[in-house]
Amino acid sequence: MTGLAPTATPSVARLYSTLLSHYGPQDWWPGDTRFEVMIGAILTQNTAWRNVEKALARLVEVDCMTPERMLGTGETDLAVLVRPSGCFNIKAKRLRNLCGWLCDYGGIEAVAAWDTETLRAELLAINGVGPETADDILLYAFDRNVFVVDTYTRRLFARIGVTDGDLAYDRLKRRVEVELTGGAPAFGEFHALIVEHAKRICRKTPLCGNCPLRAGCAFGSSPHGPAR
């Protein structure tokens, strides 16, 4: 659709295979059920996953991991339960919004029958679910052929020059969905690999020797990172 990428810019497929061969399959998303994946997607907003795990464990411990039982827990009690994940008052509301939506439409199995466009639009209509969270849910809870764009994706693509400066969410998303073959499993691995790369590489030394992307990386330390 858009013009061909200049041959000098690394291809999306090449970036994917490089990360995959270096780190191996990540097998995302961690979560026992589709509902738990959805809850994790809310809780991990601007939050380290290790803190999300604590909140998820508490929800399981009090047997709260269904839409009905989560709604049955009061908002205040729910906020206390998810406290380790931060922003707990806001997240308690968002979890309730999500659960209310599920119950209104007949549960997870019912909404799972919808086509991807409809499901995405409905998810985005929930207060507290933005583009990334919606795509997390579509990809990892409902196995849809959707790529998730996050801050790391933007940073990485910008630094190694695959974006041509256009960082708009939908453009970036479409680009990966078009250029990377393999469907949902590949999209899921790619997003996970990008996050894993950010977590493990170049935090302290921007051009560390173990970086599989070498000089093209310079990625992971701060929102701005080293220039170029």
Next chain:
DNA sequence: ACCCAGGGTCATA
């Protein structure tokens, strides 16, 4: 003592 994390909403200009 800072900075950041697997974002999103809302109020301003």
Next chain:
DNA sequence: TATGACCATGGG
């Protein structure tokens, strides 16, 4: 439409 404040815990 485009920024900025805000949420808030826990680890580096």
